[in-house]
Amino acid sequence: MRYISNDMMKKGKHKVLFVCLGNICRSPAAEGIMRDITSRAGADSEWEIDSAGTGRYHIGELPDRRMRVHARERGIDLTHHCRQVCSSDFEDFDLIIGMDESNLRDLHRMAPSPEAEKKIVAMASFFNPGNRYDYVPDPYYEGSEGFELVLDLLQEGCANLFDSLNKQ
Numbered sequence: 001m002r003y004i005s006n007d008m009m010k011k012g013k014h015k016v017l018f019v020c021l022g023n024i025c026r027s028p029a030a031e032g033i034m035r036d037i038t039s040r041a042g043a044d045s046e047w048e049i050d051s052a053g054t055g056r057y058h059i060g061e062l063p064d065r066r067m068r069v070h071a072r073e074r075g076i077d078l079t080h081h082c083r084q085v086c087s088s089d090f091e092d093f094d095l096i097i098g099m100d101e102s103n104l105r106d107l108h109r110m111a112p113s114p115e116a117e118k119k120i121v122a123m124a125s126f127f128n129p130g131n132r133y134d135y136v137p138d139p140y141y142e143g144s145e146g147f148e149l150v151l152d153l154l155q156e157g158c159a160n161l162f163d164s165l166n167k168q
Contacts, residue, residue, distance in 0.1 A: 015095070017051065017092075017096045018051040019085055019097065019098050020100075020138070021054055022055055023053030024061060024082055025150065026099045026136050026138065026139070029067055031078075032071055033151070036076050037159060043162075050080075052083050052085040052089065053082060054084070054103055059083060060083075062082075063082075070147040070148060074151060074155075096121070098120060098121070123153075126160040126164070127156055127157055128156060131156070136154065
């Protein structure tokens with residue numbers, strides 16, 4: 001599991017952007033899960049959480065209906081409207097968390113500077129040691145099991161991210 005170095009985080013509010021390809025499954029789920037974690041801890045005012053996609057396929061849409069249904073079964077409402085990553089995100093956020101290698105490559109290509117690239121990390125960096133996944137798989141073409149797996153992985157990773165930032 002990766003722990004955030006002090007030079008990656010500014011003092012004050014934690015600003016985290018979750019990124020996947022279309023911003024309709026994985027990244028809005030991570031955003032919703034992280035919001036739930038911070039709210040339950042009474043720390044939501046200390047966090048700025050958002051999500052975006054590297055592609056522009058679904059701009060303005062709600063997350064995929066199947067992801068919303070599975071998340072709602074866990075008590076998490078996904079109300080985010082899809083947007084694409086923009087250059088100002090690299091200034092506005094302290095951490096930009098990609099779901100898979102393709103997302104990470106795209107983010108590195110989009111980063112306006114070497115300093116901005118240092119903000120990019122893999123979601124899998126926050127999985128527990130021994131987790132057999134080194135990325136968050138895209139559930140879009142999967143059945144219910146795919147969405148449940150993604151939610152399980154994101155709950156683990158977001159909880160570890162929250163814990164690692166609170167240790168700072």
